[in-house]
Amino acid sequence: MARVFVDQIKIHARAGKGGDGSVHFHRGKFRPRGGPDGGDGGWGGDVILTVDPSTDSLRHFFFNGRLLAQDGATGGGNECTGRSGDDATFKVPPGTVISRLTQVENDETGEIETKSELVADLTETGATFVLCKGGKGGKGNVHFKTSTNQAPRENTPGVPGEEGDFHFELRSIAEAGLVGFPNAGKSTLLSKLSAAKPKIANYPFTTLQPMVGVIHFDEFHRGTMADIPGIIEGAHANIGLGHEFLRHIMRCRILLFVVDTAGSEGRDPISDLETLRKEVKLYSTELAKRPWCIIANKVDLAESDENLVHLQERFKRIKILPISANEGTGMDSLRKYLESKIARPIA
Numbered sequence: 527m528a529r530v531f532v533d534q535i536k537i538h539a540r541a542g543k544g545g546d547g548s549v550h551f552h553r554g555k556f557r558p559r560g561g562p563d564g565g566d567g568g569w570g571g572d573v574i575l576t577v578d579p580s581t582d583s584l585r586h587f588f589f590n591g592r593l594l595a596q597d598g599a600t601g602g603g604n605e606c607t608g609r610s611g612d613d614a615t616f617k618v619p620p621g622t623v624i625s626r627l628t629q630v631e632n633d634e635t636g637e638i639e640t641k642s643e644l645v646a647d648l649t650e651t652g653a654t655f656v657l658c659k660g661g662k663g664g665k666g667n668v669h670f671k672t673s674t675n676q677a678p679r680e681n682t683p684g685v686p687g688e689e690g691d692f693h694f695e696l697r698s699i700a701e702a703g704l705v706g707f708p709n710a711g712k713s714t715l716l717s718k719l720s721a722a723k724p725k726i727a728n729y730p731f732t733t734l735q736p737m738v739g740v741i742h743f744d745e746f747h748r749g750t751m752a753d754i755p756g757i758i759e760g761a762h763a764n765i766g767l768g769h770e771f772l773r774h775i776m777r778c779r780i781l782l783f784v785v786d787t788a789g790s791e792g793r794d795p796i797s798d799l800e801t802l803r804k805e806v807k808l809y810s811t812e813l814a815k816r817p818w819c820i821i822a823n824k825v826d827l828a829e830s831d832e833n834l835v836h837l838q839e840r841f842k843r844i845k846i847l848p849i850s851a852n853e854g855t856g857m858d859s860l861r862k863y864l865e866s867k868i869a870r871p872i873a
């Protein structure tokens with residue numbers, strides 16, 4: 527599947543350094559010159575990523591591009607191991623792809639180039655990934671006692687934590703996403719354009735999970751389209767599982783707003799579109815800036831004629847594609863339009 531990246535950022539991460547081993551000698555009331563009892567340093571904390579669907583972009587890393595975990599503490603007397611540094615855990619949205627960036631010298635030109643190497647593709651909710659491992663603590667002097675050296679002053683320092691530059695990218699689920707109220711005909715449309723077989727029914731929220739279909743334009747080109755569950759007024763405030771559905775929309779490059787042009791069940795396509803646009807904008811101004819167009823569906827129904835004229839008057843500068851997903855009207859123009867926007871060469 528063609529990949530489109532909608533969100534990416536460069537990150538520097540450093541795990542905690544291990545604590546140094548301690549040099550210490552036992553001091554008891556009756557043993558003023560006791561043996562070595564310096565303990566080991568604690569482990570440095572790890573930098574950990576966890577896949578959390580409550581976050582939908584990598585935006586939060588924009589203000590915090592340095593991910594640091596705590597250092598381990600130095601060992602103590604009485605063979606006490608130092609405290610381990612706390613791990614630092616950061617949330618990433620499902621679909622985050624992590625690459626390690628390293629500077630390498632080009633053998634031929636001698637120029638320094640950045641090499642990018644994939645280290646993780648994080649998709650499963652709840653999955654965790656250790657981006658940088660904390661360093662091991664050093665050894666305390668208790669380990670250095672020998673028959674000839676009863677009072678060693680040796681220890682080892684803690685190992686530095688892993689450190690590196692990374693590239694985080696949020697992979698999109700599809701190039702085009704169908705956005706609309708329940709029952710607008712999104713699933714019907716996807717089933718007509720692709721081989722996907724989404725469930726279609728005359729009741730709201732038939733679709734609860736996004737489904738991606740592949741549209742074949744010709745032998746060499748195709749594009750992807752996601753059928754996304756319907757969103758309703760208040761979706762930005764999480765009404766009707768709004769956040770869950772808007773999150774999927776975040777991962778589409780172009781938004782196709784599907785409306786029931788006939789205004790069945792007392793709906794009005796203009797106010798439907800205004801509401802949908804408002805919800806998208808309130809959820810994310812970045813999302814509202816993505817390219818979009820209107821798919822005016824159900825033009826086979828009589829009430830659609832007048833509404834279509836009003837829709838065109840209201841959204842003069844926006845591309846409007848009148849179709850009937852059920853009867854196939856307007857599908858050729860829609861395909862041509864999509865081809866110009868989302869067709870990619872088959873890899």
Ligand SMILES: Nc1nc2c(ncn2[C@@H]2O[C@H](COP(=O)(O)OP(=O)(O)OP(=O)(O)O)[C@@H](O)[C@H]2O)c(=O)[nH]1
Binds near residue numbers: 708713728729827852
């Ligand atoms: N008359 C007419 N009905 C249509 C058309 N397209 C879809 N429908 C009907 O509208 C109803 C809803 O269709 P779906 O494709 O399930 O709608 P949806 O937008 O996916 O709905 P949700 O998954 O609930 O968000 C079904 O009864 C379809 O048969 C059309 O072009 N004309």
Ligand SMILES: [Mg+2]
Binds near residue numbers: 713724725733
């Ligand atoms: Mg559906």
